[in-house]
Amino acid sequence: MATDFHKLAVKGVQSLKPYLPGKPIEELERELGVTNTLKLASNENTMGPSPLALQAMQKAIQEVDLYPDGNGFVLKQKISDKFKINTNQITLGNGSNDILDMVARTFLGKGREAIFSEYAFAVYPISTQAVGATARIAKAFDADHDENPYGHDLDAMKALINENTRVIFVANPNNPTGTWLKSAELKQFLSEVPKDIIVVVDEAYFEYVENEEYPNTMEWLNTFPNLIVSRTFSKAYGLAGLRVGYAVCSEAIADLLNRVRHPFNVNTVSILAAAAALDDDNHLNNCVEMNTKGIKFWRAACQYRGLDYIPTVGNFITIDFEQDAMPIYEGLLREAVIVRPIANYGLPNHLRISISTPEDNQRCLDALDKVLNELGFE
Numbered sequence: 001m002a003t004d005f006h007k008l009a010v011k012g013v014q015s016l017k018p019y020l021p022g023k024p025i026e027e028l029e030r031e032l033g034v035t036n037t038l039k040l041a042s043n044e045n046t047m048g049p050s051p052l053a054l055q056a057m058q059k060a061i062q063e064v065d066l067y068p069d070g071n072g073f074v075l076k077q078k079i080s081d082k083f084k085i086n087t088n089q090i091t092l093g094n095g096s097n098d099i100l101d102m103v104a105r106t107f108l109g110k111g112r113e114a115i116f117s118e119y120a121f122a123v124y125p126i127s128t129q130a131v132g133a134t135a136r137i138a139k140a141f142d143a144d145h146d147e148n149p150y151g152h153d154l155d156a157m158k159a160l161i162n163e164n165t166r167v168i169f170v171a172n173p174n175n176p177t178g179t180w181l182k183s184a185e186l187k188q189f190l191s192e193v194p195k196d197i198i199v200v201v202d203e204a205y206f207e208y209v210e211n212e213e214y215p216n217t218m219e220w221l222n223t224f225p226n227l228i229v230s231r232t233f234s235k236a237y238g239l240a241g242l243r244v245g246y247a248v249c250s251e252a253i254a255d256l257l258n259r260v261r262h263p264f265n266v267n268t269v270s271i272l273a274a275a276a277a278l279d280d281d282n283h284l285n286n287c288v289e290m291n292t293k294g295i296k297f298w299r300a301a302c303q304y305r306g307l308d309y310i311p312t313v314g315n316f317i318t319i320d321f322e323q324d325a326m327p328i329y330e331g332l333l334r335e336a337v338i339v340r341p342i343a344n345y346g347l348p349n350h351l352r353i354s355i356s357t358p359e360d361n362q363r364c365l366d367a368l369d370k371v372l373n374e375l376g377f378e
């Protein structure tokens with residue numbers, strides 16, 4: 001009889017749904033025979049990385065016969081200098097997803113629980129369930145909530161805390177909604193969470209947020225030793241393909257994360273490119289400025305067309321088409337524009353569109369107008 005491998009897997013994995021990435025350009029071009037595809041599906045920075053990072057990569061490829069520096073000294077030193085934190089507080093990850101996984105392997109497991117919000121980033125349930133822990137999902141604010149539609153409801157999250165809770169994941173801003181939490185409310189939440197529960201604040205889009213009420217959580221690490229701040233080079237730094245992220249936390253937690261971290265988890269090219277990227281504030285500022293303009297462009301475009309969107313501070317905007325969004329997604333694919341359906345997040349009527357250059361934004365909007373027109377939207 002054939003072996004039932006599904007049955008052999010640990011329980012959490014049996015019920016896991018695999019992560020659904022944005023459609024790769026090559027795949028679409030193979031399937032539909034289109035060319036010149038515009039991918040706005042994975043919140044990548046289409047401006048690309050800093051030229052300094054590209055130079056560093058060129059140089060780094062000469063060293064790939066050697067194992068990387070397993071401690072990532074060069075990059076940790078740069079992060080330490082930039083944010084005025086100790087290098088012992090930094091953990092490097094193969095993307096910040098790796099950080100989320102390290103947190104799960106360190107603090108979660110059978111009989112333990114993690115809390116996160118409805119509509120939160122899809123990797124939280126994967127990391128939680130893969131180690132046999134239970135995910136507790138707090139209801140998010142309603143679509144018609146005044147201040148923070150679809151946003152994390154911190155009171156609802158707090159209400160799920162019990163004696164088995166070990167980790168709380170907070171995405172700020174969140175993906176795929178673009179919603180965010182203000183400094184005062186997040187700080188209040190942290191002060192109310194028991195000190196023996198780890199709170200991960202996932203700041204993948206940190207660099208894009210320009211609002212002065214957006215928290216600088218790294219300054220809170222002394223007050224909240226149970227806080228882990230997670231950041232990435234995949235978004236504003238334009239290095240998604242290199243897979244580099246990092247966590248900043250208390251030295252005690254960093255020491256634990258380091259025990260489960262795979263040796264050499266971040267490769268030589270990534271370490272050196274990320275370190276160089278941190279030197280180029282000018283490039284980063286240009287990317288952020290373009291994104292802020294892009295948010296305004298999309299807001300105006302949606303308002304003009306009477307389309308509802310979730311207010312965003314990230315490099316993407318999530319639009320509510322008030323009906324199944326799949327035909328719109330598929331129509332856009334035929335126009336060689338890839339955006340992101342988010343039915344897997346419980347938002348089947350929404351599409352998430354990454355913000356890009358003015359030309360790309362306009363091209364996507366023109367394609368969207370064409371598709372909506374074909375589908376008989378008024």
Ligand SMILES: *Cc1c(COP(=O)(O)O)cnc(C)c1O
Pocket residue numbers: 043094095096097098121171173174175202204231232233234235240243244245
């Ligand atoms: C994109 C994203 C990440 C980052 O993933 P990497 O592994 O660093 O590429 C983490 N959290 C959220 C909420 C994201 O949207």
